[in-house]
Amino acid sequence: MSRHKIKSSPLLFRPEISSRFLVVLQRNLLVYTKYWRSSMMFNFVEPMLYLAALGVGLGAYIPRIEGMSYLEFIAPGLLASSTMWATSFECTYGSFIRLQVQKSYHAIITTPVSLDEVVLGDIAFGAFKSILYGSVILLVFLLLGLVSSPLALFVPLVMLLSGLVFAQLSMIWTSLAPNFEIFAYYFTLLLTPMFLFSGIFFPVETLPLMARYLAWLMPLFHTVQLCRGLVSGQLPAGFIFNLLALLLFVLVLFLPPLLLMRRRLIQ
Amino acid sequence: MQEGPVSREIIVARDLVKHYNGRAVVDGISFQVYRGECFGLLGPNGAGKTTTVKMVYGLSPISAGELTVLGLHAGSQSREIRKHLGVVSQDNNLDPDLTVWENMEMFARYYGLRPAHIAARLRQLLDLMDLSSAAHARVETLSGGMKRRLAIARSLINNPQLLILDEPTTGLDPQARHLLWQQLREIKEQKITILLTTHYLEEATKLCDRLVIMDRGRILEEGEPSALVAKHVGPQVLELGLKEDPPAWQEALTGRFAHLLKGSWLLGDTLYLYTDGGNRLLQELQELAPPCHYHLLRAATLEDVFLKLTGKELAPADVEA
Ligand SMILES: Nc1ncnc2c1ncn2[C@@H]1O[C@H](COP(=O)(O)OP(=O)(O)O)[C@@H](O)[C@H]1O
Numbered sequence: 001m002s003r004h005k006i007k008s009s010p011l012l013f014r015p016e017i018s019s020r021f022l023v024v025l026q027r028n029l030l031v032y033t034k035y036w037r038s039s040m041m042f043n044f045v046e047p048m049l050y051l052a053a054l055g056v057g058l059g060a061y062i063p064r065i066e067g068m069s070y071l072e073f074i075a076p077g078l079l080a081s082s083t084m085w086a087t088s089f090e091c092t093y094g095s096f097i098r099l100q101v102q103k104s105y106h107a108i109i110t111t112p113v114s115l116d117e118v119v120l121g122d123i124a125f126g127a128f129k130s131i132l133y134g135s136v137i138l139l140v141f142l143l144l145g146l147v148s149s150p151l152a153l154f155v156p157l158v159m160l161l162s163g164l165v166f167a168q169l170s171m172i173w174t175s176l177a178p179n180f181e182i183f184a185y186y187f188t189l190l191l192t193p194m195f196l197f198s199g200i201f202f203p204v205e206t207l208p209l210m211a212r213y214l215a216w217l218m219p220l221f222h223t224v225q226l227c228r229g230l231v232s233g234q235l236p237a238g239f240i241f242n243l244l245a246l247l248l249f250v251l252v253l254f255l256p257p258l259l260l261m262r263r264r265l266i267q
Numbered sequence: 268m269q270e271g272p273v274s275r276e277i278i279v280a281r282d283l284v285k286h287y288n289g290r291a292v293v294d295g296i297s298f299q300v301y302r303g304e305c306f307g308l309l310g311p312n313g314a315g316k317t318t319t320v321k322m323v324y325g326l327s328p329i330s331a332g333e334l335t336v337l338g339l340h341a342g343s344q345s346r347e348i349r350k351h352l353g354v355v356s357q358d359n360n361l362d363p364d365l366t367v368w369e370n371m372e373m374f375a376r377y378y379g380l381r382p383a384h385i386a387a388r389l390r391q392l393l394d395l396m397d398l399s400s401a402a403h404a405r406v407e408t409l410s411g412g413m414k415r416r417l418a419i420a421r422s423l424i425n426n427p428q429l430l431i432l433d434e435p436t437t438g439l440d441p442q443a444r445h446l447l448w449q450q451l452r453e454i455k456e457q458k459i460t461i462l463l464t465t466h467y468l469e470e471a472t473k474l475c476d477r478l479v480i481m482d483r484g485r486i487l488e489e490g491e492p493s494a495l496v497a498k499h500v501g502p503q504v505l506e507l508g509l510k511e512d513p514p515a516w517q518e519a520l521t522g523r524f525a526h527l528l529k530g531s532w533l534l535g536d537t538l539y540l541y542t543d544g545g546n547r548l549l550q551e552l553q554e555l556a557p558p559c560h561y562h563l564l565r566a567a568t569l570e571d572v573f574l575k576l577t578g579k580e581l582a583p584a585d586v587e588a
Pocket residue numbers: 267287288292310311312313314315316317318319
């Protein structure tokens with residue numbers, strides 16, 4: 001037998017992926033069946049609070065935007081951002097607990113399941129939460145009369161893309177995180193600015209030109225545009241570009257979490 | 268797979284090296300594990316045992332050398348290898364949110380088995396590890412010993428050709444440890460090949476058919492536990508807790524009783540005299556009457572072998588958190 005020298009180089013990176021990642025997703029779902037009530041509550045209440053305080057309260061003083069009442073304007077944005085929060089919590093704190101505290105990743109990769117599949121399983125679970133929590137909120141909005149177009153049926157598709165992107169981003173952070181504290185930076189420096197400047201509370205056209213370009217780099221901006229267009233029935237002119245941008249994010253962010261998690265665990 | 272059903276070697280390691288940051292933590296080791304035996308890697312903390320087994324199950328890339336497991340290349344075919352492996356890692360990594368039974372079911376799925384098809388086997392494994400009555404308890408609520416037993420039950424789900432046990436009883440209290448040894452012997456009787464790492468001499472002596480003694484990434488010795496004891500220290504050890512001038516007494520005694528000794532070792536003020544004529548040595552010693560706190564004639568163990576080979580004790584007292 002010849003001598004093999006195994007060097008891991010990003011250029012030679014070959015992901016080991018099969019349908020086994022679904023078993024990892026299944027594991028996460030099984031655990032989820034044990035605490036879904038409390039988890040769902042937490043993720044549901046927050047957007048409702050924003051909706052009440054800003055949409056109903058503040059909204060009374062704000063003129064119509066793009067032909068919508070302020071309540072109607074921010075509701076789809078909050079829908080989009082709620083999927084971002086749900087996925088991001090899952091794939092930072094949730095994944096980090098599995099990785100660092102419970103050592104579930106370590107356990108699973110002693111079986112024929114590969115680390116890539118474990119990471120993918122967690123990303124799939126993050127996307128699942130995005131769709132589940134987003135759909136619940138969408139349903140509530142429907143009951144509140146905040147959904148005015150059947151196009152809203154396509155919103156779960158946006159939730160899927162949003163879930164994938166934020167799961168991937170979060171997993172990158174998780175794979176680099178030395179401890180729990182570090183996630184505060186992710187939320188404060190990355191997600192909160194996105195939450196505030198992605199056109200949820202005011203159209204980004206209000207911002208200086210530079211900031212508008214920046215918005216295009218924020219995945220949340222695109223999900224907000226798409227959600228608002230689908231919920232109101234008035235798709236923005238460039239919606240196809242919003243969709244393509246999200247797809248591009250998903251593609252570009254596909255390998256980094258796999259690669260980084262390998263660097264962390266396979267030493 | 269081309270595992271070669273007739274091949275006797277389950278693991279072949281040749282000049283295996285693992286570097287971390289330029290430091291060789293496994294430094295050119297060679298060994299073979301044969302079908303059906305329990306093979307031990309015995310060594311103190313930091314010897315490189317875990318790193319070695321991680322290379323075997325493919326979670327630590329090999330820096331240099333060759334490693335073949337079940338006839339497959341350990342670096343590039345590790346997924347294929349892991350299909351036939353059972354692994355109990357050093358850290359507890361059970362799923363705490365799930366029950367004992369759910370832990371078993373999930374692991375079956377990771378191996379591509381349908382829990383419903385092998386429910387009888389899962390029950391049998393829980394039975395073997397004395398966990399049947401806890402099947403529906405959440406893992407969080409189990410004792411340390413039960414958790415370790417579950418980890419072992421879980422590792423047997425796929426009927427592995429090689430079972431890897433990395434420090435299986437570390438962290439357990441003595442009672443739980445003895446119970447586990449008994450169960451591991453039952454598993455051994457099923458002729459499953461086992462690769463076991465430990466820093467407990469008693470564990471290695473009780474469970475291993477053959478072992479290597481490792482220290483600082485190197486193999487110091489290899490053989491059957493009893494053969495190693497016979498070769499290096501003979502059947503007995505006379506321990507003397509010397510009161511004064513230990514080095515001088517060591518010289519005096521080893522000179523005077525050379526005909527009875529296989530060697531000696533001084534650790535602090537304790538002198539170890541390795542002998543195959545313990546009673547005669549004791550008798551003749553009376554004449555010289557070295558000033559001692561105590562003397563103790565006992566059977567030699569692997570601990571003495573380790574002491575002689577490395578000049579240090581392997582494990583502190585047999586107690587741990
Ligand atoms: N990922 C790692 N990076 C750097 N050093 C490591 C790593 N893993 C283990 N080591 C070092 O390698 C040596 C051997 O460790 P290990 O194989 O765990 O020993 P053992 O299992 O015999 O206690 C130790 O000095 C340890 O600190």
